[in-house]
Amino acid sequence: MRPAAAFLRWMVFVSAQIYALVWVRDDPSRLAADKAHEAMIMQRTAERRLFCWRYMDGELAPGRYMLGDDISALDLYVTVTSTFGPGRAAFREIAPRMAAVIDRVEADPRLAALWTERLF
Numbered sequence: 290m291r292p293a294a295a296f297l298r299w300m301v302f303v304s305a306q307i308y309a310l311v312w313v314r315d316d317p318s319r320l321a322a323d324k325a326h327e328a329m330i331m332q333r334t335a336e337r338r339l340f341c342w343r344y345m346d347g348e349l350a351p352g353r354y355m356l357g358d359d360i361s362a363l364d365l366y367v368t369v370t371s372t373f374g375p376g377r378a379a380f381r382e383i384a385p386r387m388a389a390v391i392d393r394v395e396a397d398p399r400l401a402a403l404w405t406e407r408l409f
Contacts, residue, residue: 295356299345299363306341307370310334314374335375339383342371346384355390360397368394 290298313320314334317327349355354364368391371380381388395404 292356296361296363299349299355300366302341302345303363303366303370307338307373310338311373331374335379338373339375339379342380342384342387346387349386351386351390353390353393355387360394364390364394365400367391 313330317330318324321327321330352358354360355367356363367387371377371384371387371391380391394400
């Protein structure tokens with residue numbers, strides 16, 4: 290797959306499959322019939338995210354970064370969204386190849402101010 294096509298594929302995938310569940314997890318009552326259903330919604334959306342991370346980890350052949358040796362917005366996007374529920378520990382377990390990349394991205398001195406001021 291050409292680099293631009295792979296970049297677009299995975300940016301859309303993370304947006305549609307991972308990030309799209311934020312609105313549900315922020316307020317599960319939007320979909321739940323009652324309080325008892327909210328816990329099930331949280332569990333199933335966490336499972337869905339893990340399924341998607343596992344799939345992506347299996348499809349990618351990361352180099353230094355997700356799509357090779359050059360950092361891209363995809364690396365930043367995955368680094369941030371990997372902190373969303375069910376959380377980074379679950380992400381590391383299910384997506385070990387991508388976990389190595391996010392460690393590299395978080396350790397990049399060019400991004401230290403970003404992580405300190407905005408995210409972590």
